[in-house]
Amino acid sequence: MRKIAFAVCVSLLFGCAFAQAEEAPIFVDAFVHDPSVIRTADGVFYIYGSHMAAAKSTDLMRWEMISTNAKDGCTLFSNVQSELREALAWAQTDTFWAPDVQRLADGRYYLYYCCCIGNAPVSALGVAVSDSPEGPFEDLGIFLKSGMAGISEDGTPYDATVHPNAIDPHVFFDNDGVLWMVYGSYSGGIFIMRMDPNTGFPLPGQGYGIKLLGKNHSRIEGPYILYAPETDYYYLFLSFGGLISTDGYNIRVARSKNPDGPYEDALGQNMIECGGADGSFFDDAAIAPYGVKLMGGFRFMPLEGEEALPEAAYRSPGHNSAYYDEETGRYFLIFHTRFAAMGEEHRVRVHQFWFNAEGWPVVAPFRYAGETLTAGTPQDFAGAYRLLRHERDINRSWHRSVEARLCEDGSIQGDAAGVWHSAGDNRGVFVVDGVSYEGVFVRCYDAQQRAWTWTLTALSPDGRALWGTRTANQD
Numbered sequence: 001m002r003k004i005a006f007a008v009c010v011s012l013l014f015g016c017a018f019a020q021a022e023e024a025p026i027f028v029d030a031f032v033h034d035p036s037v038i039r040t041a042d043g044v045f046y047i048y049g050s051h052m053a054a055a056k057s058t059d060l061m062r063w064e065m066i067s068t069n070a071k072d073g074c075t076l077f078s079n080v081q082s083e084l085r086e087a088l089a090w091a092q093t094d095t096f097w098a099p100d101v102q103r104l105a106d107g108r109y110y111l112y113y114c115c116c117i118g119n120a121p122v123s124a125l126g127v128a129v130s131d132s133p134e135g136p137f138e139d140l141g142i143f144l145k146s147g148m149a150g151i152s153e154d155g156t157p158y159d160a161t162v163h164p165n166a167i168d169p170h171v172f173f174d175n176d177g178v179l180w181m182v183y184g185s186y187s188g189g190i191f192i193m194r195m196d197p198n199t200g201f202p203l204p205g206q207g208y209g210i211k212l213l214g215k216n217h218s219r220i221e222g223p224y225i226l227y228a229p230e231t232d233y234y235y236l237f238l239s240f241g242g243l244i245s246t247d248g249y250n251i252r253v254a255r256s257k258n259p260d261g262p263y264e265d266a267l268g269q270n271m272i273e274c275g276g277a278d279g280s281f282f283d284d285a286a287i288a289p290y291g292v293k294l295m296g297g298f299r300f301m302p303l304e305g306e307e308a309l310p311e312a313a314y315r316s317p318g319h320n321s322a323y324y325d326e327e328t329g330r331y332f333l334i335f336h337t338r339f340a341a342m343g344e345e346h347r348v349r350v351h352q353f354w355f356n357a358e359g360w361p362v363v364a365p366f367r368y369a370g371e372t373l374t375a376g377t378p379q380d381f382a383g384a385y386r387l388l389r390h391e392r393d394i395n396r397s398w399h400r401s402v403e404a405r406l407c408e409d410g411s412i413q414g415d416a417a418g419v420w421h422s423a424g425d426n427r428g429v430f431v432v433d434g435v436s437y438e439g440v441f442v443r444c445y446d447a448q449q450r451a452w453t454w455t456l457t458a459l460s461p462d463g464r465a466l467w468g469t470r471t472a473n474q475d
Helices: 087-092
Strands: 036-037 045-048 054-057 063-067 100-103 109-116 123-130 136-145 171-173 179-183 190-192 210-213 221-228 233-240 250-255 292-295 313-325 328-338 346-355 361-363 382-390 402-406 409-416 419-422 425-430 435-446 450-457 464-471
Touching: 036 100, 036 313, 045 100, 045 292, 087 109, 087 123, 087 136, 100 171, 136 435, 179 221, 221 313, 233 313, 292 361, 292 382, 292 425, 292 464, 313 435, 346 435, 361 450, 409 425, 425 450, 435 464
Parallel strands: 250 313
Antiparallel strands: 036 045, 045 054, 054 063, 100 109, 109 123, 123 136, 171 179, 179 190, 190 210, 221 233, 233 250, 250 292, 313 328, 328 346, 346 361, 382 402, 382 464, 402 409, 409 419, 419 425, 425 435, 435 450, 450 464
């Protein structure tokens, strides 16, 4: 694969509202499941999620809830249950699943909503429009259904093992200005189709569109596609596994030179092959070998004398969106997660990411706090670390960190062993217990230590993430 040049990260922030690295950050959490992000021209980020929850922020750290549920707490519609009753009736439900919002050429905001019965792919996808990202939105109607008894959208009898579940939309413009919608959850997989930028509806004659991956009820959902200018790839983010705290949700990615694929992982595997065997149901073993796993359930284990904070342990992180800021060249992953000892309570987390030398995302180990790729030396990077390996499994229990020291002589010693070296421009190369990884060093805010410290984030050639956080008492 061609090497990707590392651009020097500029220090310009998203206006003065963004915190400067090394200051103690202030966070205000949002409770939005399956958050999908959009940024307005005046610099406000909005996230929209299941149950019509929504929040806004100017800095991706302090959020204000603007809508809380699909009933009395919904501010996005005047009366959501009445106005979207056609979709609710088809899906035999009274709630809504993961939506997406996109601003089209007319300057208005188009909210793509979806409803699903939940225990079957009986679903409806529709669109509503507003002059404001906060609504009120007005329904334009349903445009895609699934789970019907009889002829489906592509003219053949509906088959849940090959046809999609019409939920989890992401509508985006590609690098040539063409409008697309990627969507799907479980059932027959993830699909993509062309959209009309003038109406917000699909172009006619596509059926369900083009299949990208999945079949036979594989637990794959929440697709989101982001184009990265410095790599010239489209990145397809996905969530594998189940969403509850003990069911293994994890974030994966594949990439393509074209928005409609084919998408491949770090091993060069075509993602169209990713799916359960015929006759199978929720066959996690069949899909686990596919995709670059960026993050699953994990716990940074406290060192002696340190407090074990819930935010140091994510359970089932997933259903992400992603954002690229043209002004600063920064990339962000926005997702929900559950936590240790907090049951099914979920909160939004934002992590910054970069690209390693092979053009794959490497995600910061901690939530975004205003960090930049500040310069460091091998002497700065050396020290005692908690090392955490995200294996390519669908892990229902978290992976735990181990203690290891990155020594100035280039060795790694402790509960993990190997070698490391600084490759310049904050890049690092690591060989841990015989597995090689390549990524970056970055100073992040570690909430467990309540301090800024050096961290590392890297990927192996087969798509496994390595994270590390250095003990802060060395600074």
